Amino acid sequence: MKKFVPLFIAAALVLGACGAQQKHTDKDAAAAISAAKSVNKKAKKAEFEWRDTGKIIKKAEAAAKDGEFDEAVKQANKAKKQAEMALQQAKAAKRARPRI
Helix, strand or coil, rough: CCCHHHHHHHHHHHHHHCCCCCCHHHHHHHHHHHHHHHHHHHHHHHCCCCCCCCCCHHHHHHHCCCCCCCHHHHHHHHHHHHHHHHHHHHHHHHHHCCCC
């Protein structure tokens, strides 16, 4: 039983941290949306903008407008991640060559 005590303590700490939610402000939401738009603009310039990224940014803006700042940040971060992956895809496409 003594062998499991550190495991129980670690599990309690992890689960306790999962229960704590961070409350975001309107400034957090605005910054996250701005960052998502910026990265998506780069993806669009590279002609690799993903289909749903703009829609997700609009969802983030709507959530921020409704005062749901946590949801706005979540959606903006999702859109930013998609735009970052689109940029990676654009970079990989530049190196693509047919196999001989």
